[in-house]
Amino acid sequence: xxxxxxTAAALVAFILLCGDAAHAGIYNLQSILxxxxxxxxxxxxxxxxxxxxxxxxxxxxxxxxLVRYRSxxxxxxxxxxxxxxxxxxDTIASRSFEHVRYRYTFSQRLLGEVFAQHEFxxxxxxxxxxxxxxxxxxxxxxxxSYGVSVGLAYMLEYERLQDDxxxxxxxSDLQHRNSSYLVARYELxxxxxxxxxxxxxxxxxxxxxxxxxxxxxxTVQVTKRVSFTSSFSIAYDSRPPASIKRLDTALVSxxxxxx
Numbered sequence: 001x002x003x004x005x006x007t008a009a010a011l012v013a014f015i016l017l018c019g020d021a022a023h024a025g026i027y028n029l030q031s032i033l034x035x036x037x038x039x040x041x042x043x044x045x046x047x048x049x050x051x052x053x054x055x056x057x058x059x060x061x062x063x064x065x066l067v068r069y070r071s072x073x074x075x076x077x078x079x080x081x082x083x084x085x086x087x088x089x090d091t092i093a094s095r096s097f098e099h100v101r102y103r104y105t106f107s108q109r110l111l112g113e114v115f116a117q118h119e120f121x122x123x124x125x126x127x128x129x130x131x132x133x134x135x136x137x138x139x140x141x142x143x144x145s146y147g148v149s150v151g152l153a154y155m156l157e158y159e160r161l162q163d164d165x166x167x168x169x170x171x172s173d174l175q176h177r178n179s180s181y182l183v184a185r186y187e188l189x190x191x192x193x194x195x196x197x198x199x200x201x202x203x204x205x206x207x208x209x210x211x212x213x214x215x216x217x218x219t220v221q222v223t224k225r226v227s228f229t230s231s232f233s234i235a236y237d238s239r240p241p242a243s244i245k246r247l248d249t250a251l252v253s254x255x256x257x258x259x
Contacts, residue, residue, distance in 0.1 A: 026199045027099065028215045029101070030195075040070065041068070042068050042070075045063065062081060062082065074104060075104075076101070076103075078098075079098070080096075081095075082096055094121065095123065096118075097117075097120075098118045098119075099117045100117075101114070109139040109142065112135075112136055113135060113137055114134045115132070117130070125162050125166065125243070127162045129159050129160075134154060135151060136152060137150070138150055147185050149184075150180070151179075151180065151181045151182075151183075152179075153179045154176070154177075154179075158172070159173050160172040160173075161241055166243055168241055175209075176203065176205055177202065179200075181197060181199045182197070196216050197213075198214050198215075211235070213233060214233065216231060216232050230252065231251075232252070234248075235250075236248070
């Protein structure tokens with residue numbers, strides 16, 4: 001397996017957003033969790049340059065440190081992201097994201113997960129998003145060069161919008177959601193890997209409120225320490241905040257140095 005999660009620094013990551021930055025996001029952490037963590041403490045840090053267009057036009061740089069700790073059947077993963085953005089000549093710092101996840105291995109194919117997340121995003125008018133969740137992950141098919149896994153979790157989510165004068169300004173909502181995902185990976189050879197991840201997050205008290213994410217990722221190991229990754233994602237939020245569009249697409253290319 002290509003071990004991109006052992007990255008100590010990402011040299012260049014250019015993200016081109018072709019749709020609309022439109023919704024409270026579903027964050028795909030499965031490519032990070034897919035690689036077997038070493039025993040004890042390990043980590044990574046990546047840096048990125050990101051250009052987007054859609055609801056807003058901006059250029060930003062970001063830093064994303066990752067820390068993992070494994071002890072036998074126990075695994076704890078913590079990731080945070082901070083961004084510095086320039087929009088129409090003005091520099092703004094408008095987003096933060098933190099996620100902590102604990103996994104316990106019951107058997108070779110069955111894991112239990114507990115997670116918590118915090119998010120602030122001024123661009124998407126999100127003052128606060130906080131959530132906790134738990135559920136199982138099952139490896140349905142697992143081979144040397146391929147695998148298919150599914151996850152199912154209950155998620156309690158609280159959101160509060162910015163008090164910015166919009167029709168729904170300052171509104172808050174406590175939501176019960178199901179968070180289901182499917183991950184399929186295939187290694188063409190020792191250098192090339194494909195990963196497809198699909199998320200579905202319907203609101204349990206209202207099926208018309210649903211979030212979807214499809215993320216397709218291709219990673220090529222250029223040398224022993226350098227890899228190139230290209231991914232395309234499509235995200236949909238059936239009930240976004242006022243003035244925010246429903247569809248969001250992103251094309252991501254990154255060159256990574258592993259140490």
